[in-house]
Amino acid sequence: MALPKPEELVPKSYQPPPTDWMDIPVKFRRGTYLYGARAKNLEAVGLPNPREWSPEDEDWKLPANWQEIILEGLRERLGRFRSLQIFMDCCVRCGACADKCHFFIGTGDPKNMPVLRAELLRSVYRREFTTAGKLMGKLFGARELTVDVLKEWYYYFFQCTECRRCSVFCPFGIDMAEITMIGRELLNLVGCNIDWIAAPVANCYRTGNHVGIEPHAFKDMVDFCVDEIENITGIRIEPSYNRKGAEILFIAPSGDVFADPGIYTLMGYMMLFHEIGLDYTFSTYASEGGNFGLFTSHEMMKRLNAKMYAEAKRLGVKWILGGECGHMWRVINQYMDTMNGPADFLEEPVSPLTGTRFTNASSTKMVHIVEFTADLIRNNKIKLDPGRNDHLKVTFHDSCNPARAMGLLEEPRYIIKNTCRHFYEMPENTIREQTFCCGSGAGLNSDEYMEMRLRGGLPRANAVKYVHDKYGVNMLACICAIDRVVFPALMDYWVPGVGVTGVHELLGNALVMRGESLRETDLRGEPLPVNDGEAKEDA
Amino acid sequence: MGMAFSFILVVILILIVALGVLVPGLQYFFAVVVPYAALLTFLAGMVMRVLKWARAPVPFRIPTTTGQQRSLPWIKASALDNPSTTAGVIGRMALEILLFRSLFRNTRLELHQGSRLAYHWEKWLWLGALLFHWSMLLVVLRHLRFFTEPVPGFVTLLADLDGFFRFGLQGLYISGVTFLVAVTYLFLRRVLIPQLRYISLPADYIPLFLLLGIGSTGILMRYFYRVDVTAVKELTMGLVTLQPVVPDGLGMLFFIHLFLVSVLAAYFPFSKLVHMGGIFLSPTRNLPNDSRARRHINPWNYPVPVHTYEEYEEEFRDKMKLAGLPVEKEG
Numbered sequence: 001m002a003l004p005k006p007e008e009l010v011p012k013s014y015q016p017p018p019t020d021w022m023d024i025p026v027k028f029r030r031g032t033y034l035y036g037a038r039a040k041n042l043e044a045v046g047l048p049n050p051r052e053w054s055p056e057d058e059d060w061k062l063p064a065n066w067q068e069i070i071l072e073g074l075r076e077r078l079g080r081f082r083s084l085q086i087f088m089d090c091c092v093r094c095g096a097c098a099d100k101c102h103f104f105i106g107t108g109d110p111k112n113m114p115v116l117r118a119e120l121l122r123s124v125y126r127r128e129f130t131t132a133g134k135l136m137g138k139l140f141g142a143r144e145l146t147v148d149v150l151k152e153w154y155y156y157f158f159q160c161t162e163c164r165r166c167s168v169f170c171p172f173g174i175d176m177a178e179i180t181m182i183g184r185e186l187l188n189l190v191g192c193n194i195d196w197i198a199a200p201v202a203n204c205y206r207t208g209n210h211v212g213i214e215p216h217a218f219k220d221m222v223d224f225c226v227d228e229i230e231n232i233t234g235i236r237i238e239p240s241y242n243r244k245g246a247e248i249l250f251i252a253p254s255g256d257v258f259a260d261p262g263i264y265t266l267m268g269y270m271m272l273f274h275e276i277g278l279d280y281t282f283s284t285y286a287s288e289g290g291n292f293g294l295f296t297s298h299e300m301m302k303r304l305n306a307k308m309y310a311e312a313k314r315l316g317v318k319w320i321l322g323g324e325c326g327h328m329w330r331v332i333n334q335y336m337d338t339m340n341g342p343a344d345f346l347e348e349p350v351s352p353l354t355g356t357r358f359t360n361a362s363s364t365k366m367v368h369i370v371e372f373t374a375d376l377i378r379n380n381k382i383k384l385d386p387g388r389n390d391h392l393k394v395t396f397h398d399s400c401n402p403a404r405a406m407g408l409l410e411e412p413r414y415i416i417k418n419t420c421r422h423f424y425e426m427p428e429n430t431i432r433e434q435t436f437c438c439g440s441g442a443g444l445n446s447d448e449y450m451e452m453r454l455r456g457g458l459p460r461a462n463a464v465k466y467v468h469d470k471y472g473v474n475m476l477a478c479i480c481a482i483d484r485v486v487f488p489a490l491m492d493y494w495v496p497g498v499g500v501t502g503v504h505e506l507l508g509n510a511l512v513m514r515g516e517s518l519r520e521t522d523l524r525g526e527p528l529p530v531n532d533g534e535a536k537e538d539a
Numbered sequence: 540m541g542m543a544f545s546f547i548l549v550v551i552l553i554l555i556v557a558l559g560v561l562v563p564g565l566q567y568f569f570a571v572v573v574p575y576a577a578l579l580t581f582l583a584g585m586v587m588r589v590l591k592w593a594r595a596p597v598p599f600r601i602p603t604t605t606g607q608q609r610s611l612p613w614i615k616a617s618a619l620d621n622p623s624t625t626a627g628v629i630g631r632m633a634l635e636i637l638l639f640r641s642l643f644r645n646t647r648l649e650l651h652q653g654s655r656l657a658y659h660w661e662k663w664l665w666l667g668a669l670l671f672h673w674s675m676l677l678v679v680l681r682h683l684r685f686f687t688e689p690v691p692g693f694v695t696l697l698a699d700l701d702g703f704f705r706f707g708l709q710g711l712y713i714s715g716v717t718f719l720v721a722v723t724y725l726f727l728r729r730v731l732i733p734q735l736r737y738i739s740l741p742a743d744y745i746p747l748f749l750l751l752g753i754g755s756t757g758i759l760m761r762y763f764y765r766v767d768v769t770a771v772k773e774l775t776m777g778l779v780t781l782q783p784v785v786p787d788g789l790g791m792l793f794f795i796h797l798f799l800v801s802v803l804a805a806y807f808p809f810s811k812l813v814h815m816g817g818i819f820l821s822p823t824r825n826l827p828n829d830s831r832a833r834r835h836i837n838p839w840n841y842p843v844p845v846h847t848y849e850e851y852e853e854e855f856r857d858k859m860k861l862a863g864l865p866v867e868k869e870g
Contacts, residue, residue: 016737090817173823216862407608
């Protein structure tokens with residue numbers, strides 16, 4: 001499908017239409033919606049109403065009592081989540097969130113204002129669970145749950161990346177991510193997931209990772225990176241898999257194992273671990289850091305996340321180290337211990353090199369690799385040559401979840417500043433807690449959704465363009481595997497000439513390893529621009 | 540449509556009381572029965588609402604982190620925007636409730652030259668909201684002089700400070716003026732900003748029209764058509780002491796004022812105005828970001844089906860052995 005030109009994709013105006021939003025039915029146009037979940041992927045994990053269907057169909061093949069199922073589901077969730085009750089009752093429609101959402105900025109569609117996206121659910125809540133809504137109906141923003149409303153939910157709850165930017169600005173902390181998560185749970189009760197989430201969930205349940213890599217293939221892929229590292233550094237690294245008695249279990253997002261440019265980040269991790277002699281193991285069973293269950297339901301998130309602790313226990317490691325991934329860290333920081341803990345079979349994480357106790361992770365027993373590496377650099381445990389990244393002018397994209405569900409802001413910057421000499425921040429309204437989403441998070445990173453992804457990515461790309469034009473920035477660093485997968489297309493479209501890298505790829509390039517041969521290329525096999533004197537003589 | 544409906548509704552309310560008090564005997568109804576009923580509805584409604592919220596558990600620790608986390612000792616953590624302690628949470632909540640911290644972050648988006656996004660300074664909403672809520676608090680506190688005898692020192696002091704400037708012979712209560720200005724601003728922005736108008740419901744206009752009605756009748760009574768304060772106080776003290784009497788000379792403006800206040804109070808627990816209580820309970824603000832250091836308990840955490848390692852190995856054992864991966868069972 002041909003994409004519109006960039007100038008055509010930018011909204012002409014943000015004026016709402018004359019028609020009341022409740023009277024505008026949703027239209028499923030190719031490029032702006034995601035395909036429905038295939039039957040086999042729902043069956044694989046026992047989710048209800050498996051069938052073949054398309055959102056474009058008139059008939060969604062819903063169960064006969066679908067309204068009852070959803071309203072009962074909503075009632076149950078109102079009883080389980082105080083957040084949901086508060087977020088349903090307290091919005092004053094002040095509009096502070098309206099222009100904070102990347103999908104609103106990229107589409108101009110008023111239903112993408114977080115306040116209105118929340119009203120999609122709130123209107124049904126009012127009708128069914130409040131007196132005023134029951135009595136006054138539409139006049140009080142209440143409406144019945146019809147098939148059209150359900151279709152609207154599907155369209156817009158899968159047009160929210162759960163990035164939480166709106167909740168930063170909301171005076172009551174109303175979090176669209178929470179509403180979207182619960183909205184998606186309700187949709188899942190009648191089989192209305194998207195396939196791009198359902199398939200990774202099914203894969204992850206069976207094989208341990210979203211991509212469906214079986215154990216032997218997982219090893220092959222990591223071994224491929226081992227060969228690459230040897231080609232570049234002359235050093236043969238020997239990672240271990242499913243090894244009992246290792247001190248640390250290392251879990252990365254599977255995107256780093258199979259997708260370009262994530263694999264260079266994986267190479268960076270492994271080079272670092274080799275250089276410091278870390279006693280760690282990969283697991284083919286817990287071979288996924290990410291968790292598309294988070295985008296399905298709280299229950300599915302728990303089911304997929306369970307592998308981490310189960311595998312740590314089986315292997316008898318002391319603690320877990322986690323790779324660069326965004327929503328993975330939302331799950332680990334805010335859900336894992338509560339859902340699948342207590343991890344009393346593990347120990348409070350201590351860096352074997354620096355002796356630093358990670359007291360902030362004393363209960364989950366899981367440390368972010370960026371915290372771990374920042375501590376190594378701070379304690380001079382590794383030697384870095386930032387000159388090897390001199391061809392890069394780097395900016396840093398704060399991934400939504402590490403920023404707004406964790407607060408991991410300084411650690412990655414510390415690593416970048418120690419591995420690169422040219423680092424430029426994007427404008428302050430677009431970074432740190434105010435960072436803009438890549439536009440493809442929360443399971444929306446499918447190709448059929450490209451037009452909407454490019455729209456959603458507009459504000460982020462715009463900020464990159466600003467530093468690209470001003471400072472010549474040519475590399476966008478991030479700590480999220482979905483970012484690494486989706487940003488290349490986004491940059492090619494909006495800001496050609498900007499590459500995408502993980503922070504540990506930058507580290508891998510700068511890392512001076514004992515016994516390494518002279519590096520002629522970076523991890524991507526591209527020639528290093530300025531070699532040291534010896535190299536020039538050789539040439 | 541929402542605006543017209545709400546406006547007409549409030550006009551009808553005013554007509555009801557204006558005509559009602561002309562009917563002999565109904566003065567008691569509007570001066571005593573309605574205020575008592577409204578107060579009871581307000582109290583019972585708010586208690587029930589808050590209890591309903593409080594009964595729902597907080598299964599997960601989901602603060603929105605808006606600053607640096609506490610991690611390594613040499614990285615300065617943002618104690619208020621990303622609190623890891625209870626003290627930090629109290630600080631964050633105080634900033635939120637007293638100073639509207641989150642609203643202070645507000646910006647306004649503009650599209651320049653076709654495709655350049657810019658984020659502009661926009662503190663007016665913050666300022667308007669802050670002005671409104673603080674004025675409202677001051678006005679309510681000042682009104683305590685009608686419900687206490689003797690009037691507590693702090694109420695008199697507040698009134699003296701508030702009325703520092705003169706209007707004719709009287710102290711001009713600044714809070715009354717700022718209250719009306721702020722409500723007017725909040726109303727105007729709702730009408731004039733197209734997106735805001737688009738999302739607005741009658742439920743958004745009704746409180747604004749009620750507040751405008753309450754504020755303007757109050758000001759009219761104080762500065763222009765002087766109300767008989769002694770009579771008012773006789774009524775209010777009668778209400779407080781549960782020995783209500785309806786003195787003569789209360790005046791039409793007063794009845795309208797009292798009736799609109801009563802309607803607002805009774806409407807409060809069933810409307811968005813419950814945000815007054817909700818803000819204290821918002822899980823994205825009132826929890827520390829410490830769930831990696833301290834385990835948060837979910838009371839309804841239930842066991843779920845998982846794919847165990849044994850099942851996994853069972854399926855892939857041969858492939859694992861061929862690839863030289865360790866297995867638990869050989870066959």
